Amino acid sequence: MKYIREHKKISICILIVLIIFLTITVTFGRYIKNIVNNFILETKAFYFNSSILSINGKNYSIVNWDGVNSYSLNIDLNNRKNDERYTKTDIVYSINVDCPNTVQCSLNKSSGTIHPEDESDSYVITVSPKQNFYEGDSVVVKTEVESSLPYRKKMSASYTIGVEKSDFSYDIVDSVNSKFLTINFTNSITYYQVSEAFGSYSVGDQIGLDDYSSLQDSEKDKCFSAIITVEYDPNKLLVDMTNDLYLNRLSTNYHEEIINGYSYVSKFSFKVPASSNSSIIFYKDDITKNYTYPIVNNDSIIDVSVVKAN
Numbered sequence: 001m002k003y004i005r006e007h008k009k010i011s012i013c014i015l016i017v018l019i020i021f022l023t024i025t026v027t028f029g030r031y032i033k034n035i036v037n038n039f040i041l042e043t044k045a046f047y048f049n050s051s052i053l054s055i056n057g058k059n060y061s062i063v064n065w066d067g068v069n070s071y072s073l074n075i076d077l078n079n080r081k082n083d084e085r086y087t088k089t090d091i092v093y094s095i096n097v098d099c100p101n102t103v104q105c106s107l108n109k110s111s112g113t114i115h116p117e118d119e120s121d122s123y124v125i126t127v128s129p130k131q132n133f134y135e136g137d138s139v140v141v142k143t144e145v146e147s148s149l150p151y152r153k154k155m156s157a158s159y160t161i162g163v164e165k166s167d168f169s170y171d172i173v174d175s176v177n178s179k180f181l182t183i184n185f186t187n188s189i190t191y192y193q194v195s196e197a198f199g200s201y202s203v204g205d206q207i208g209l210d211d212y213s214s215l216q217d218s219e220k221d222k223c224f225s226a227i228i229t230v231e232y233d234p235n236k237l238l239v240d241m242t243n244d245l246y247l248n249r250l251s252t253n254y255h256e257e258i259i260n261g262y263s264y265v266s267k268f269s270f271k272v273p274a275s276s277n278s279s280i281i282f283y284k285d286d287i288t289k290n291y292t293y294p295i296v297n298n299d300s301i302i303d304v305s306v307v308k309a310n
Contacts, residue, residue: 059158102131127161138161225309226309227250228272230267254269
């Protein structure tokens with residue numbers, strides 16, 4: 001004790017080093033324990049996996065929430081290690097989500113079962129604001145799943161969802177073993193711009209929602225709120241040609257590619273209404289891929305550009 005009193009600074013430094021060492025040791029020990037436990041489960045042909053969750057937890061940072069509308073997180077689960085190794089019995093699991101009191105988190109289900117013939121399952125977390133959020137604000141949402149049959153295994157992830165006030169955004173929802181992905185567009189612009197003069201309106205004039213709704217269809221065709229162009233590799237994705245946005249596509253920026261003697265759409269443009277949410281389905285060539293954006297992938301499999309009313 002006398003030495004500690006006489007050498008306070010040195011003693012404090014030693015104490016800090018010891019605390020850091022013990023923290024790292026405990027954390028690393030838990031990390032190794034989880035890996036070993038997972039290896040043991042796999043020797044029993046038990047595979048409970050996810051492209052988003054992991055046994056030691058994953059951390060995601062997202063900055064495309066407007067802070068006003070609800071934000072959805074799609075979590076995929078599967079029963080496979082690869083095409084040849086999979087769990088041949090039902091996997092029963094429960095779901096938990098932890099949210100701050102500034103938002104409300106709801107699950108589309110609290111538990112689930114992955115049947116061998118289905119190979120995969122998923123659940124959705126919907127995050128809804130309970131207060132006003134401003135650009136730069138963020139919330140942390142944590143989720144965990146735990147299997148109860150045939151063996152116990154936990155996986156988790158943590159999302160930091162940041163607010164970015166943008167008048168246009170998009171995201172891609174997908175999962176492993178899904179035959180298709182969905183790209184969602186959010187247009188927060190609350191007016192239209194005249195692109196071709198008509199009546200008393202000149203090119204560049206703004207038209208509010210009420211005035212726009214009273215226009216004739218031929219006049220509405222001469223206005224836009226947002227024009228979106230999507231471009232993608234038809235070797236990897238095929239657009240759902242029954243989708244209204246595709247059926248009502250513009251004649252400009254349309255492109256096809258010839259693959260094995262057949263023509264496939266690779267680029268097209270379309271209008272989306274003011275203050276709207278729209279989506280398009282694309283069918284995947286490789287269902288083992290997960291093209292979720294921006295949560296899983298930093299880059300989008302679909303190039304998106306937009307011309308906005310101003």
